[in-house]
Amino acid sequence: MESKESKGAQNLWWIAGTVLIAAVFLLPFVLPDYRAFVERLIRDYPAGAPRVIIFMRFFTVVAAPLSGAPVGFASMALLPWQEAFLYNFLGGFAGG
Numbered sequence: 001m002e003s004k005e006s007k008g009a010q011n012l013w014w015i016a017g018t019v020l021i022a023a024v025f026l027l028p029f030v031l032p033d034y035r036a037f038v039e040r041l042i043r044d045y046p047a048g049a050p051r052v053i054i055f056m057r058f059f060t061v062v063a064a065p066l067s068g069a070p071v072g073f074a075s076m077a078l079l080p081w082q083e084a085f086l087y088n089f090l091g092g093f094a095g096g
Contacts (some may be wrong), residue, residue: 012085039074050087057091 038056042049053075056091 001030021073031048035074042074042078049075053079054082054091054094057088058094060091 038052041052045052057072072084072088075088078084081085
């Protein structure tokens with residue numbers, strides 16, 4: 001039988017997961033031009049660009065309301081095409 005502490009921790013994880021999923025699905029409504037947001041992240045933090053692209057591509061595959069094309073085009077415009085292709089591939093593969 002589970003203790004009250006482990007059950008409480010499990011409930012917290014479920015709540016956190018629910019909030020995260022809700023935030024991802026509401027992202028297009030909160031940031032209608034999230035392409036500009038992704039471009040700004042890639043420009044401001046070039047060292048984190050691979051993680052941003054892979055993460056955003058992953059969520060565009062998993063979260064249906066988000067379109068993956070703006071992330072792909074933004075990454076190709078700001079990075080060498082080989083890197084952009086690799087990061088978009090990895091993000092799409094991880095999400096699919």
